[in-house]
Amino acid sequence: MSTEHEDTRLSELAPTTSNDEKPTDKPRRRMPFAWFWPILAGALVALLLRIAFSGGPGHRFSPMLGAFVYFAPAVCGAVTVYMAERIERRSWGYYLWAPWVATALFVSGTLAVFIEGLICAIVIIPLFAIMGSVGGLAMGIVCRVTNWPKPALYSFAMLPLVLGAIEPQLPDPDQFSYTSRTLFIAAPAERVWHALNDARDIRPSEVGDAWAYRIGVPLPVSGVTVDTPEGRVRQVQWQKNVHFDEIITDWQPGRLLKWRYRFTPDSFPAGALDDHVMIGGQYFDLRDSTYTLTPREGGTELRIDVSWRVSTRFNWYAEPVLQFLLGDGAEHILRFYKARSERTLAVAGR
Incomplete structure (x- = not known):
């Protein structure tokens, strides 16, 4: 009897919780304009690649090489998606449209720092948008089905640099x-x-x-x-x-x-x-x-x-x-x- 009486007293002294109140995790603070930082990161990496590809016509690291035209925007899209996935899981649609914005920002950056002309920028941006989406989609798949997105990104980023040194040894197709x-x-x-x-x-x-x-x-x-x-x-x-x-x-x-x-x-x-x-x-x-x-x-x-x-x-x-x-x-x-x-x-x- 005494034991039951003590249990009753302890239960009365314990704090009560309403059925409607459920313990919740403390909300995670996010950086201001979090949606924009992955896009900016992709554009900046591509801009650095453009600076690296400053060789003259027919020389290594020329911006007219396929190594740059195909892979620089693809790397731009891949970096964008990788940085976004570090924040939270993104949709398949994001893998396609976010690289478009990043490549447009990248091209705008080349114009702003006067390393690209308006003619080239206007002519090439549709191709860059396509290749950016290819890179973003590829990185999205890597992030979803593998445990090594970072090594994949590093390998992807090195690809244009390696090919940019080799490609000029091959003849241009007329x-x-x-x-x-x-x-x-x-x-x-x-x-x-x-x-x-x-x-x-x-x-x-x-x-x-x-x-x-x-x-x-x-x-x-x-x-x-x-x-x-x-x-x-x-x-x-x-x-x-x-x-x-x-x-x-x-x-x-x-x-x-x-x-x-x-x-x-x-x-x-x-x-x-x-x-x-x-x-x-x-x-x-x-x-x-x-x-x-x-x-x-x-x-x-x-x-x-x-x-x-x-x-x-x-x-x-x-x-x-x-x-x-x-x-x-x-x-x-x-x-x-x-x-x-x-x-x-x-x-x-x-």
């Missing part, structure tokens, strides 16, 4: 392509022919809507055919003091005009174009252009054919980009000659 456009001009062939060989004082409003010029390619100023000791040469001037020659290889007045391009070391002053897309360089070159004039009822049909070479480890991506930019540029050039020829005809008819 791919030759061309684009063609045709436009009807309500003017006789002789006026179109004159416009082709004497294009002076070109105003930005006449050609500036072409996408190549929108993303930073200098605008044309003039293109005039002159007689020289080596034959007929079309001398071209662009903005930013860009200048080069078009050596005429086929001259059929009123019918056909063809030239090949000649670029010299001083054709493109520093800052006029991104080094990686230098025309006539190791990775890209314009080969020739042909204008064909065909008389039609009420005017002339003008056709332009432009051929070029691209030599990169990502020709599958670069070739359609160039196809779009040069095709769009060719359309605007034809419209320029149409406007000039028809305007000249209207003035002459007054």
Whole structure:
């Protein structure tokens, strides 16, 4: 009896807990803007890789190497996901979209510190976004199914550096392509022919809507055919003091005009174009252009054919980009000659 009485007294003195009150873990404090730090970490690592890949064309650690173009954004995505997984488990969707943001931040960083030009940045960012998602998805899988995400990340980060030292020993693959456009001009062939060989004082409003010029390619100023000791040469001037020659290889007045391009070391002053897309360089070159004039009822049909070479480890991506930019540029050039020829005809008819 006494024992039961003592147990009752002890139970009355013990603290009581409501059924609704359940012990909970103390909430873990999180860093401010925790969602952003993994993305920033991925972008910073990729920016460091870009600084490491500062070699010239054809040299080790050139930013045009496949080792950089494919693996730098992939490492960016992998670091982003790894740092995020250290905080908490992320969704499969996160593995895809977070690397997009990180690679965009990385590219913005290269522009901010002036180690990349606007042309390259705009052209390459879609490919970087894809490769960033590939890297992020791969790291997400590693984090979910293995116990060694950190060694995997270190190995992944070393891969572009190893390949960047080896890849220049291999020849660049050449791919030759061309684009063609045709436009009807309500003017006789002789006026179109004159416009082709004497294009002076070109105003930005006449050609500036072409996408190549929108993303930073200098605008044309003039293109005039002159007689020289080596034959007929079309001398071209662009903005930013860009200048080069078009050596005429086929001259059929009123019918056909063809030239090949000649670029010299001083054709493109520093800052006029991104080094990686230098025309006539190791990775890209314009080969020739042909204008064909065909008389039609009420005017002339003008056709332009432009051929070029691209030599990169990502020709599958670069070739359609160039196809779009040069095709769009060719359309605007034809419209320029149409406007000039028809305007000249209207003035002459007054």
